Amino acid sequence: MTKLVYLHEPGVLCNLARRYGLNEIYTYTGRILIAINPFAKLPHLYDMHMMEQYKGIQFGELSPHVFAIADASYRAMVSEECSQSILVSGESGAGKTETTKLIMRYLTFVGGRATGDIRSVEQQVLESNPLLEAFGNARTVRNDNSSRFGKFVEIQFDKSGRISGAAIRTYLLERSRVVQVSESERNYHCFYQLCASGQDADKYKLSHPKNFNYLNQSHMYELEGVSDAEQYLKTRRAMDIVGISFSHQEAIFRTVAAILHLGNIEFSPGKEFDSSVVKDEKSKFHLQMAADFLMVDESLLLSTLCFRTIKTPEGNIVKAVDNSAAAISRDALAKTAC
Ligand SMILES: Nc1ncnc2c1ncn2[C@@H]1O[C@H](COP(=O)(O)OP(=O)(O)OP(=O)(O)O)[C@@H](O)[C@H]1O
Numbered sequence: 490m491t492k493l494v495y496l497h498e499p500g501v502l503c504n505l506a507r508r509y510g511l512n513e514i515y516t517y518t519g520r521i522l523i524a525i526n527p528f529a530k531l532p533h534l535y536d537m538h539m540m541e542q543y544k545g546i547q548f549g550e551l552s553p554h555v556f557a558i559a560d561a562s563y564r565a566m567v568s569e570e571c572s573q574s575i576l577v578s579g580e581s582g583a584g585k586t587e588t589t590k591l592i593m594r595y596l597t598f599v600g601g602r603a604t605g606d607i608r609s610v611e612q613q614v615l616e617s618n619p620l621l622e623a624f625g626n627a628r629t630v631r632n633d634n635s636s637r638f639g640k641f642v643e644i645q646f647d648k649s650g651r652i653s654g655a656a657i658r659t660y661l662l663e664r665s666r667v668v669q670v671s672e673s674e675r676n677y678h679c680f681y682q683l684c685a686s687g688q689d690a691d692k693y694k695l696s697h698p699k700n701f702n703y704l705n706q707s708h709m710y711e712l713e714g715v716s717d718a719e720q721y722l723k724t725r726r727a728m729d730i731v732g733i734s735f736s737h738q739e740a741i742f743r744t745v746a747a748i749l750h751l752g753n754i755e756f757s758p759g760k761e762f763d764s765s766v767v768k769d770e771k772s773k774f775h776l777q778m779a780a781d782f783l784m785v786d787e788s789l790l791l792s793t794l795c796f797r798t799i800k801t802p803e804g805n806i807v808k809a810v811d812n813s814a815a816a817i818s819r820d821a822l823a824k825t826a827c
């Protein structure tokens with residue numbers, strides 16, 4: 490890009506468009522890599538052969554590529570013995586998550602021990618992706634797999650340039666999505682995965698997503714080309730590899746199920762002014778399931794939703810709330826549980 494005769498916006502856009510037309514999705518602007526989403530699988534761009542090619546080459550020697558950025562950063566870390574960072578930014582659907590995964594794949598390739606061990610550090614680093622995506626990604630109108638949180642991935646290397654560990658921090662999950670989904674969008678993938686999990690779904694008394702208020706506000710249940718049942722197995726596998734114990738995994742999915750049951754507890758006005766009761770038998774069933782899976786006392790859960798405690802200097806005052814306030818408390822609890 491810096492070699493363009495006219496470095497202005499139309500020139501830049503024209504250059505990018507022409508390259509894109511030739512399937513050249515990557516372009517450099519100095520040390521910055523511009524990636525344009527191909528919206529098509531380009532396996533030849535990312536295979537083992539490609540990674541071998543970019544390993545240790547001078548930056549700029551080969552065609553622009555995300556592996557070249559990852560390699561330059563790795564080499565700089567090794568030679569300067571100093572931490573490096575790669576910033577991936579762009580609008581929703583631009584390809585940040587996919588790009589980040591490619592960078593991680595390349596870094597585990599050059600910095601891995603190649604033991605073939607399924608629970609090696611590099612494998613754990615890679616498997617963190619499907620795991621985070623199950624619980625933090627959802628379909629939006631712009632992207633079937635939109636990350637609804639920010640992420641900082643730190644990969645640590647030892648003196649010899651081998652991966653020794655990783656730390657991933659996530660920020661600002663979009664919690665409102667748990668209880669409210671717009672048309673054409675979906676809630677977090679994990680809910681649909683658990684509903685499609687067969688025996689596990691039975692165990693948690695779950696069925697088709699259309700039966701759950703937190704999922705049926707939009708009529709989008711399936712993603713094109715994605716099987717939620719298969720994804721569930723992948724999430725479970727990722728949890729195993731990352732080292733989440735079986736009992737912890739059970740606790741996580743119990744909570745996921747409890748959130749769906751919570752969402753189906755409906756309230757109607759109680760006998761007294763400004764009070765509420767559970768609407769019907771169906772809601773009572775879901776209340777019981779939510780309490781069971783959250784491992785809390787059912788009547789205590791109900792009173793937490795239908796009453797409010799006001800603290801005063803003279804002591805606590807317990808006040809009943811109307812059915813719409815009870816529903817708001819229910820949603821607040823569901824958002825906190827995630
Ligand atoms: N390099 C690529 N090769 C092939 N397909 C890609 C590539 N990058 C992105 N895509 C396609 O575009 C979709 C959206 O990309 P991605 O999820 O990475 O966007 P994002 O920038 O992380 O968006 P959001 O901000 O919503 O999380 C992917 O699911 C994939 O189908």
Ligand SMILES: [Mg+2]
Nearest residue numbers: 585586635636
């Ligand atoms: Mg993303």
